[in-house]
Amino acid sequence: xxxxxxxxxxxxxxxxxxxxxxxxxxxxxxxxxxxxxxxxxxxxxxxxxxxxxxxxxxxxxxxxxxxxxxxxxxxxxxxxxxxxxxxxxxxxxxxxxxxxxxxxxxxxxxxxxxx
Amino acid sequence: xxxxxxxxxxxxxxxxxxxxxxxxxxxxxxxxxxxxxxxxxxxxxxxxxxxxxxxxxxxxxxxxxxxxxxxxxxxxxxxxxxxxxxxxxxxxxxxxxxxxxxxxxxxxxxx
Numbered sequence: 001x002x003x004x005x006x007x008x009x010x011x012x013x014x015x016x017x018x019x020x021x022x023x024x025x026x027x028x029x030x031x032x033x034x035x036x037x038x039x040x041x042x043x044x045x046x047x048x049x050x051x052x053x054x055x056x057x058x059x060x061x062x063x064x065x066x067x068x069x070x071x072x073x074x075x076x077x078x079x080x081x082x083x084x085x086x087x088x089x090x091x092x093x094x095x096x097x098x099x100x101x102x103x104x105x106x107x108x109x110x111x112x113x114x115x
Numbered sequence: 116x117x118x119x120x121x122x123x124x125x126x127x128x129x130x131x132x133x134x135x136x137x138x139x140x141x142x143x144x145x146x147x148x149x150x151x152x153x154x155x156x157x158x159x160x161x162x163x164x165x166x167x168x169x170x171x172x173x174x175x176x177x178x179x180x181x182x183x184x185x186x187x188x189x190x191x192x193x194x195x196x197x198x199x200x201x202x203x204x205x206x207x208x209x210x211x212x213x214x215x216x217x218x219x220x221x222x223x224x225x226x
Contacts, residue, residue, distance in 0.1 A: 004157075043119070043205060043217035044158070089157050101215055102148070102171055105157030 002027045006090045006106035013080055014114050021075040021109050023064075023090035031092040033057075033066050033073040034103070038087045047075075047088070082113045117142070119218035121206050127224045128196050136191040136221045140208030146170075147189040148215065149181060152203040164189050193223075201225045 007022040025033065035047040035057070048057030053068035062077045073090060087108045093101040120139045128134050140147050146165045150158035160173040164183035183189045187208075193200055201224050207215040 041219070043219040044207075045217070046214055049214070091157075101209065102160050102163060102173075103150075103158070103215065104160070107155070107157045 002031065002092060002094060002104045004090050004092055004104055004106035007109050008107070010110040010112060012112045012114060015082055016079045019077040019080045019111070021088055023073045023075065023106060025071050025073065025092050027092055027094065029094060031094050034091040034093065035062070035064055035075050036089040036091060038089065044089065080113050082115055085111055085113045087111070119206055119208050119216050121218040121221050123221060124219070125222045127226060129226050130196055130198060132196050133192065133194045134196060134223060136204050138189045138206030138218060140187050141216045144208035144210050144216070145187050146209045147183060147187065148207045149191045150205040150207065152205055152220070154202070158205055161191070196225045198225050
């Protein structure tokens with residue numbers, strides 16, 4: 001079945017450091033790929049997505065590129081801020097026949113940014 | 116727009132009891148999905164409801180059941196609670212081919 005493997009945390013960085021969180025996937029077919037973020041006490045929020053190979057998703061300075069050849073979707077940001085502290089989840093979806101997403105998530109990576 | 120609302124926010128039950136969690140989808144959304152997020156883990160898909168029918172189901176036992184009402188709101192029921200059912204239960208709503216919107220979840224503790 002479908003699965004997502006992401007870099008284990010926690011990850012602690014200083015403000016303005018470069019961030020990479022690795023994510024690889026296993027799927028049949030051609031899934032869409034996502035990064036979700038979860039702030040303390042809140043639900044999941046979509047950070048960015050890519051729906052086909054070589055697509056780059058971007059939002060709030062974060063980027064990730066859908067790499068079919070390496071089955072990866074690594075999250076990057078050039079200069080992190082304290083407000084980026086959260087748990088980040090990589091996920092994939094197979095729209096199947098219904099047209100609505102069923103997501104398979106990784107285990108999450110807790111990111112803490114130190115001023 | 117209120118987004119996806121879930122109730123209650125926190126719940127404590129004992130083993131063997133039954134629990135009902137509730138979800139109101141975002142305005143305009145007709146599909147509701149439920150996820151279980153155990154501590155330190157990613158959310159796992161339980162099931163999805165559309166037009167008051169269960170449309171997809173993940174690898175969860177029959178103790179987990181649900182319902183969708185004509186106004187698209189939904190309930191998740193769990194019977195014969197086990198300690199391992201302690202988790203954050205997330206509801207997500209969507210429209211056709213639209214992204215999912217998640218609620219803040221119900222934290223269930225089973226003692």
